[in-house]
Amino acid sequence: MAKWLSRAPRLAAVGAYRWVDERLGLGEVLGYARQKSVPLHKHSYWYYWGGVSLFFFLVQGVSGVLLLVYYRPGAEAYNSVREITFDLDFGWLIRSTHSWSSNLMILSVFIHMFSVFFMKAYRKPREFGWWSGLALLGLTLFLGFSGYLLPMDDLAYFATKVGLEIPRKLPVIGPAVVDMLRGGAEVSEVTIQRFFALHVVVLPFFFIFILGFHLWLVQRHGNAVPPSEEAVPESERHSIPFFPNFFAKDLAMWLIALNVLAILAALFPWQLGPQADTLTPAPAGIHPEWYFMSQFEVLKLFGRWFPGAAGEILGILFFTVGGLLWALIPLYDKSSQRAMRARTTTWLGYIVLVGLIGLTILGYFDLD
Ligand code: HEM
Structure with a gap:
């Protein structure tokens, strides 16, 4: 009886898997993931960074939806973030996680881009991987920039004001694009509304779409071997299946990333400054x-x-x-x-x- 009980969860899991597999063909999806193998060599460590960027993006999605439950764009923006930070149980932790994770995501995307660059993984047939990656980098930076204004404390307000000076200097289109983003000549509640729409709808929509294309390309072409490994004869090269072997290693990296994020978010809570006063001059050093x-x-x-x-x-x-x-x-x-x-x-x-x-x-x- 006891032995049967201990096997029961496993039998139930196998049964549930079969039930879904017969209807949706899960085996085909896993088979597709098993087709890909990941090269093993002394630089394989760099293959984790695309996955780490993906992990932080997923954290952004989950923590962002939780923040959405209480955030109110427009005139109430600052008050709603103050409530999240000081009044709601664990609100500060969700906000801190979202802010730290956005910075860690940007850092990982940069590490990923430079590792791809030095491994020469942009060469044929991976050119579209490089270009779609650059689009993802642009969207990631824009997501960071648009999110930064949303609390509307003094730092967010003045940093956005200063930040918008960069694209405003673009010839011909610069001033028009910045006025459209701002919704007027100054950063105001209208700007918050526009940045909010960009941050939670427009940018994530394009991001998910391009990310799908990027990941499909990786599945199609597999990982590139760096030039230092090209000299090794094919018969002496080693690789492991992506699923489940490399995937398990990816998950271990995600666990490390989660630990780093948890330590930063809990020990260094993201601060909220005083409400932005648009009539005062910008503080020094902004x-x-x-x-x-x-x-x-x-x-x-x-x-x-x-x-x-x-x-x-x-x-x-x-x-x-x-x-x-x-x-x-x-x-x-x-x-x-x-x-x-x-x-x-x-x-x-x-x-x-x-x-x-x-x-x-x-x-x-x-x-x-
Ligand atoms: C949020 C942004 C990004 C995510 C989530 C992401 C995700 C991934 C993942 C999961 C992989 C497979 C594992 C790996 O090789 O690391 C990958 C590969 C790749 N990524 Fe990205 N990526 C992003 C941005 C970029 C950027 C900025 C570039 C370069 C401009 C780029 C170029 C590539 C290329 C060329 C590959 C194939 C690498 C190879 O064959 O070894 N990605 N990406």
């Missing part, structure tokens, strides 16, 4: 979030070197051309056979990485 700091600093430096409109235009040109070249890398560095191009892009990657980190740090030392 700056955008760390992920826009490098652009902010470039605009500042160009503004100093080339006073007047020339500095702004050159600063924006620098980023636009840089971003475009970054997107076109797969069309330039196509294979290891072209050693010169392969080496140039690797060096370019180091310069971009060090440049981004250096400008971000410099930005914090260079606050007015």
